[in-house]
Amino acid sequence: MYSEIIMAGFGGQGVLLIGKLLAYAGMKSGMEVTWMPAYGPEMRGGTCNCTVVLSDRPVGSPVSRTPHGAIVLNLQSIDKFEATVRPGGVLVVNTSLINREPRRGDIRNVLVPANQIALEAGGTKAANMVALGAFLGVTGLVGLQPVKDVLAETFAGRQKIVQLNHVCLDKGFEIGQSQSALAGAR
């Protein structure tokens, strides 16, 4: 098992956080993991992103130009990373903020209105969790429970935040699973 995943969005959308949750949950599930933020000038204005590598062997490069998966939360991010996903890979698209169709036919596009779902659940801030949930639902790379556990640890004592994020993870996960099943039926 070896998988490189890029998460990208505006600063403040919580892409670094979902990357950390994925890496931490991977580590707790016994995988070798790395988490690498883009910390340079590329962060300014446009997109904020991080790369997570999950593997069953020690990880070599923590950066990726051709990821197996990408989670894009805004328009700039899909423009930047859609083309880089490996054929057969997964692209999770936040359709609440991305008003164009995905252009790749050789990858699995997972369309999720993440902001809208998060708003209905109690707050748009948790849109990142919907997207992460969808990614997990499609790929099954890491179980939903370890991610929830890590989240509860990270926000220990802030029960409302944990609850909202858990709900959003679940809702995203369901969408991911249903889209995965659709793809299987085709």
Place this chain on the structure above:
Amino acid sequence: MAKKLLKGCEAIGEAAVQAGCRLFFGYPITPQNEIPEYMSGRLPQVAGTFVQAESEVAASNMLYGAAGAGCRCITSSSSPGISLMMEGLSYIAASELPVVVVNIMRAGPGLGGILPSQGDYLQATKGGGHGDYRLLVLAPSTVQEAADLTMEAFDLADKYRNPVMVLADGLIGQMMEPVEFKRHIEPEDLPAKPWATTGARHRPPNIINSLYLNAEELEQHNLDLAAKYRRMQTEVRHGTYQADGDLDVLIVAYGSVARIARSSIDVLRAKGIRVGLFRPVTLYPYPAEALVEAALRASRVLVAELSTGQMVEDVRAVLQGRRPVEFFGRMGGIVMSAEELAEQVEKLVTVAA
């Protein structure tokens, strides 16, 4: 202790604390700010002291004073800031004081940029400041190794009474990986330093000095330092990956590039190319003997760095023309991808065939 997911910078900070270090002096600069940030919160928890100095020059002289008083102490900075510390480092080396200096390299020269680079290799391994001295230089390739080598840096500094540099770059500093702290040392359990200036009650005064106006005396000091640097040669260490048996190409790389090379090697091995990695962990002293042994089993050697070619000079000096040595580098903060490094290797193999 259970594994934690930490940034390289945070792991270095915690490793210093676990090594019994209670003093940090420094000045902010990207991409190493997570070290002082971490230490500013952590040191007060263990009755230590964090000082943000007024400049890097001041920080290195605070280090000089604290080490002279026999305390384990550390500073960290990034390339331009390390240059500013060089005066103090030369005095510290001359006065034979144990300190640990962390350089999270960024792209240069000048102010350059904040992205990863390996452009300070020559500065780190050939002395760096004025005069005639050497630092022990350790180059971690993973966050775990950044923690382990930082702890070891304190022991080596004490053992040789010499400044030790942990040389990493923005990639190792900023990335998160699982890390475990394997040792824990309390400051009071550290061996005594009878040479330190701790107050001369009931004993003759200790003097810490780097001024020798008498030429014969200074030359003797130079000879003593040179003898110490020869003794340090026994500390060489290195790592390898897929480097057993005969090789078409031996990649030589350190730090972040070494881990990228591992990814390249996996791809190339799957294509049937016999390629391996030699990774110096100590950059000074340089693991020359082990490099010769590995290189002589390879048809050619490719040195890969995030610079215009610095370590390649040492590799050529060590191999003395016994194998062709090629170079591949990226600069400006661009981190080479595993794919483009693999392409370089394939080109070499094609040329040879």
